Amino acid sequence: MKVAMATSMIFFFLLAGAAGEASSDDIRLSGDGGAAEQQARPWKCCDNIEKLPEKIFPPRWRCNDELEASQCVDACAVCREAPGPFPGPLICDDVYWGVDPGPLCTERPWGSCCDRAFCTKTNPPTCRCADEVASCAAACQDCQPVESSEPPRYVCQDQFTGQPGPSCTPDAYN
Structure with a gap:
């Protein structure tokens, strides 16, 4: 009887916690308005597309095309230096989460x-x-x-x- 009562109490507390407000640390699924909502691609086209290695659906993509500094700053939230001599082109470090990464530029x-x-x-x-x-x-x-x-x-x-x-x-x- 005590085991059943303890199990019921644990279940009650779990339900009470699940019914409460969601905190910023909670993981949200795409159906509940969280971060997985469809977003606009940060690029119009991309030749050097990279599918990130996480095994999730929809997948996440990064366009590794090398851009001039002004192009990267205008189109991207985060730019990083491309490998090679400094100063060189930049790469947009923005990530797109969606099914279609978009068309090729070339x-x-x-x-x-x-x-x-x-x-x-x-x-x-x-x-x-x-x-x-x-x-x-x-x-x-x-x-x-x-x-x-x-x-x-x-x-x-x-x-x-x-x-x-x-x-x-x-x-x-x-």
């Missing part, structure tokens, strides 16, 4: 999508797109014709450091 040489991408396993990867297209994208520097293709088809031989982009054709299984 266009991929083969365009916005690729079905047959071949990438290295480095971070970030170096990719090449082997799609055979009617004409190469304007950003492609090395556009090679595909031999014995009718009508004529071309492949962009340029390499790109970063993700290859989305697939051009919808997945057959979706």
Whole structure:
């Protein structure tokens, strides 16, 4: 009987504490108006995006693009020096918490999508797109014709450091 009464008292105190006001030390979940609410990205585009290693959803991102001092001060809350000689460019140290880190600033040489991408396993990867297209994208520097293709088809031989982009054709299984 005493064990049940002690357990009831502990449970009562836990409930009373949970019903009280939340303090600034409490962890808030995204549904209760806490820090996990969706926020605006601190950058318009980013080529050197880094997904922070925490295993949380949505993930947190940092854009490690090197900026001129005036650009960093205007766009970011916190700027830090980029590695290298002083004085050099700055890196925005702001973190974005959300699903989509935003677009790249630099266009991929083969365009916005690729079905047959071949990438290295480095971070970030170096990719090449082997799609055979009617004409190469304007950003492609090395556009090679595909031999014995009718009508004529071309492949962009340029390499790109970063993700290859989305697939051009919808997945057959979706």
